[in-house]
Amino acid sequence: MTSTMNQVDAVQRARNSLYDRFASRISVKESLSRKLVSYQGNKEAPGLRWMKYKEGFSASLVQSLLSQHQAKTFLDPFSGTGTAPLTASCMGMDSAGIEIMPVGNLSARAIVAAANGLNYTNFHYTSQELIASLASKEFETDQLFQHIPITERAFPEQTEQDLAKARKFVDDVCDPSLKTLLTLACVSVLEEVSYTRKDGQFLRWDPRSGRKVSKRWQKAELPTLAQALQRRLGEIMNDMPELQRKYRNAAPTLVDGSSLTELRNLPDESFDAVVTSPPYANRYDYTRTYALELVYLGYDANRLKELRQDLLSATVENKSKRELLLREYGRAPILQHAFQMTDNQSALQEALCVLKQEAHNLSNRNVISLVANYFTEMALVVSELARIVSPGGSVFMINDNVRYHGQEIPVDLILSDFAEQSGLQCEAIWTLNRGKGNSSQQMGRFGRQELRKCVYFWRKCGG
Ligand SMILES: C[S@@+](CC[C@H](N)C(=O)[O-])C[C@H]1O[C@@H](n2cnc3c(N)ncnc32)[C@H](O)[C@@H]1O
Incomplete structure (x- = not known):
């Protein structure tokens, strides 16, 4: 029994040690309900209830996160139907969103038009x-x-x-x-x-x-x-x-495009606050879910496939974007930094190593590339956010941890490590309360039962 536990510990050593580093900052936040962090909270919200974008979060969440902060400028690089930029606009901020799915910006623009x-x-x-x-x-x-x-x-x-x-x-x-x-x-x-x-x-x-x-x-x-x-x-x-x-006079800037190419056009220290929820590393394919809407908007099969590849990698079909990013960024230090963080992140590499050893047992081997691609791209996004956030500025990110073949991928810890390597301080990782008897410590250690669903709060020093 003890030797089995030692073996389990050994294959999780880097992840356990990363957990230990962040443990004191992980806490259950009672006010975070499932309704608040999901589209459920928008079901009654004027405008936001028209397009049932189940991948969204609620305007109330954005409002409560931003209410403690004196931000004048706001960005959501994965803005979906515009919940966050619209809410920030209402709160008097000069706000912007970047979204790759035309369904999302159409919905936000319809609200602005109305x-x-x-x-x-x-x-x-x-x-x-x-x-x-x-x-x-x-x-x-x-x-x-x-x-x-x-x-x-x-x-x-x-x-x-x-x-x-x-x-x-x-x-x-x-x-x-x-x-x-x-x-x-x-x-x-x-x-x-x-x-x-x-x-x-x-x-x-x-x-x-x-x-x-x-x-x-x-x-x-x-x-x-x-x-x-x-x-x-x-x-x-x-x-x-x-x-x-x-929303009268609320006019967020809505960019149609990919954050992987658009963020680099934004000036240094130009946003005081970010609230965002990127795609989760969970194989979810927006282009399949929204195929009817995309086709209605003029997408044919080829354009849909291209869009799938342009989205942040989260499906087993996504190919590596390293070459594309090298073409976009050339030898820019920020890209090299993102690649190095990914390649040297020991908890991530440990999980990838176990998945590779188990490749023959995986229901789909491409989950290995999914995980690798996801973090390469998110390392760049996090580095860019660290660059464009103003001193003293805040980044809130909503994301879920995932598990493949019994291997927990602690997305919250890995991304928070990227944030800290890029000049942001991880102030807190707030988890949803998911039931009795699960302290956040247990959730981290024995993630087999519970995968953390979190809001991370990162802050840039200075200001
Ligand atoms: C979890 S959803 C966020 C939804 C949003 N918070 C809302 O309330 O509607 C993630 C969003 O990221 C978008 N996305 C995926 N890849 C992207 C990329 N490369 N650039 C910009 N947006 C992207 C997806 O289309 C999706 O709308």
Whole structure:
């Protein structure tokens, strides 16, 4: 028994020692609820409730993290639907977000459009016209949904035709704010009117789609496009007065692109605060989950594959971006620093070494490259954040630890180590309270039962 424990300790030595280094800064924060750190908290929030972006966190979380800090400028380099930059804007900050998925920035821009200058009566009138246009029997075949293999048969035939009519109607709208809102309305109901459900790693399919599906699962009766749109447009109308009160004059800068290339364009010490949640290292594929929305927005199979590669590596399909980063950054010291941190991070290398030894037992060997790629890219992101945050500035990061083949990857500790090697001080790692009898110490040591879900708080010295 003791010798087995010694063996277990031996393969975890570097991770245990990293845990010991940070142990006094890890604590359970009672106020962090699952609702607060997830999209759940936005379910009732005006504007943020339109697009069900389940990967998001709540505006209340951002507000509570930022309320203690005197920040004037704000950045979220993985801004999704804009929860953080919009909230920071509301709090009077000059804010910015970077997001690679067009679904995210579309949603944020729709909220900004609804709050600023959109004519309420005009919106109401045009919405009614849009719904009325769906009653027509005519549709243009060149407006039909351009399916790719992973979206084929997602909609009943009538819905396919209605989507073509809606697209034609929205295409012909000239006012850019109105067009943005109507596009968002259409995109936001695609899941609801389809035979699919976003479910963990993949889309779940209802057998009525005619696809071969192993599990018998059925959605309730699907609404027609007109019914679903009517509801969403009504919600938008309802939210508008509150949005205008909340977000009027809030105009976050929303960058469409990858943080892996965009962060380097930002000046040193230009942001006082960052609240962000990068993709987790958990194989989750945004391009599969949001395939319907991406295709509606004009993505074909090739562009979707390219987007998958451009996203921060978190799937087994992602290839190394080292060469791409070398092309972007050349011999810039910050990139060399990121590579060195990754290659020399002993807890990470220890976990990778065990996974390589166990490669033949892994359900997918590419999890090894997933983990290596994830940390290489995050090392660069963390280094860039350390550069662009002003002295005394704060970085809050929301992320989950992961486990592959029984090997815990302590994402919180590894990223906090990168932060400290890059000039940020790790002030705290707050974990969610996940049940009785699990002190944070136990959670760290015996991570087999509990994987930490955390908010990290890093601060730049000075200021
Ligand atoms: C956990 S979600 C954050 C959601 C956001 N906090 C919200 O409330 O909507 C991570 C986001 O990172 C985005 N992302 C992935 N790779 C990226 C990259 N290279 N550059 C910028 N954004 C990226 C994903 O599309 C996703 O929206």
